[in-house]
Amino acid sequence: MKPFKxxxxxxxxxxxxxxxxxxxxxxxxxxxxxxxxxxxxxxxxVDSQYEVFLKIPMTEENKINMKIFxxxxxxxxxxxxxxxxxxxxxxxxxxxxxxxxxxxxxxxGMKDIIAGFIRSRDxxxxxxxxxxxxxxxxxxxxxxxxxxxxxxxxxxxxxxxxIALTRVWEVYRSIHSYTRDVAIPLIISxxxxxxxxxxxxxxxxxxxxxxxxxxxxxxxxxFKGESASGEVEVMNHATVMILSNTMLNKSKMKDKQPYxxxxxxxxxxxxxTRGDPSxxxxxxxxxxxxxxxxxxxxxxxxxSEADILGLGQFFRNKITRKELKNxxxxxxxxxxxxxxxxxxxxxxxxxxTT
Numbered sequence: 001m002k003p004f005k006x007x008x009x010x011x012x013x014x015x016x017x018x019x020x021x022x023x024x025x026x027x028x029x030x031x032x033x034x035x036x037x038x039x040x041x042x043x044x045x046v047d048s049q050y051e052v053f054l055k056i057p058m059t060e061e062n063k064i065n066m067k068i069f070x071x072x073x074x075x076x077x078x079x080x081x082x083x084x085x086x087x088x089x090x091x092x093x094x095x096x097x098x099x100x101x102x103x104x105x106x107x108x109g110m111k112d113i114i115a116g117f118i119r120s121r122d123x124x125x126x127x128x129x130x131x132x133x134x135x136x137x138x139x140x141x142x143x144x145x146x147x148x149x150x151x152x153x154x155x156x157x158x159x160x161x162x163i164a165l166t167r168v169w170e171v172y173r174s175i176h177s178y179t180r181d182v183a184i185p186l187i188i189s190x191x192x193x194x195x196x197x198x199x200x201x202x203x204x205x206x207x208x209x210x211x212x213x214x215x216x217x218x219x220x221x222x223f224k225g226e227s228a229s230g231e232v233e234v235m236n237h238a239t240v241m242i243l244s245n246t247m248l249n250k251s252k253m254k255d256k257q258p259y260x261x262x263x264x265x266x267x268x269x270x271x272x273t274r275g276d277p278s279x280x281x282x283x284x285x286x287x288x289x290x291x292x293x294x295x296x297x298x299x300x301x302x303x304s305e306a307d308i309l310g311l312g313q314f315f316r317n318k319i320t321r322k323e324l325k326n327x328x329x330x331x332x333x334x335x336x337x338x339x340x341x342x343x344x345x346x347x348x349x350x351x352x353t354t
Contacts, residue, residue, distance in 0.1 A: 111175055
């Protein structure tokens with residue numbers, strides 16, 4: 001019986017050995033016990049420098065306490081590095097849930113801030129963005145206890161349809177879009193509650209240019225397709241609660257004049273009535289109230305040339321790309337809009353029909 005011979009490919013063997021040698025494992029791995037994970041990031045500008053605030057949960061004596069750390073720097077990254085250098089653990093921003101930007105900074109412009117987040121990828125693109133209508137340091141000092149800053153925006157916790165929800169990637173997209181701007185929630189520290197919402201900041205090209213109320217934000221959310229469920233509307237003869245909403249839009253161009261017709265369908269239930277109103281009267285009052293509110297909001301954003309409703313999206317196939325660059329100034333400011341509300345009352349049984 002002849003001996004069995006194994007022929008080995010020398011080149012293949014060398015390659016396999018080289019691969020094994022170069023496998024160094026996770027050389028840059030840091031244990032989670034050596035990292036701190038901020039849940040909120042605050043930003044303001046002081047003397048051409050950024051002042052950064054981090055809200056970090058720290059474990060002490062078997063309980064978690066919130067602590068605020070701050071530092072200044074020419075860039076946000078430099079300020080974060082300064083905080084990290086003075087801590088026993090490394091700062092990891094990948095778990096930041098909300099970014100608070102001071103109003104004064106937002107009015108000066110947030111282009112560099114948002115671009116930095118997208119470029120560095122240190123902060124998650126899905127982190128929520130809010131504008132703080134007071135000194136950020138004062139806001140954090142008043143809301144230091146608990147994680148309620150994020151819970152305020154969480155749909156399974158404290159979110160309300162009058163609160164805009166805008167994330168880092170949406171702000172970045174709006175900065176580079178010809179036809180879509182954004183609204184960002186405007187908040188302050190509360191007196192009887194931890195946080196109060198005072199409306200929404202209208203952002204155009206990364207800069208705050210206008211403010212809309214909480215009631216107007218509800219209609220902004222409804223137009224975007226966000227659920228308005230749970231919102232209570234009070235009128236002269238009744239109080240209703242919105243159950244659901246849907247949207248229908250039709251657009252056209254006529255002699256270079258943009259027109260759009262929008263219908264918002266609302267299903268509501270009646271909570272209370274005063275006197276003996278008919279269903280027709282309740283629908284009329286609600287329709288009038290919402291229409292006037294929407295027209296007031298639309299007048300604001302049209303004057304500031306900030307298309308937070310994204311109406312330009314409906315005209316992208318009707319206007320050339322060259323003309324689309326001037327959508328806000330040449331078209332949106334002259335757009336004619338017809339808004340209609342269709343009210344469907346779910347519990348008309350005890351109402352008069354006439």
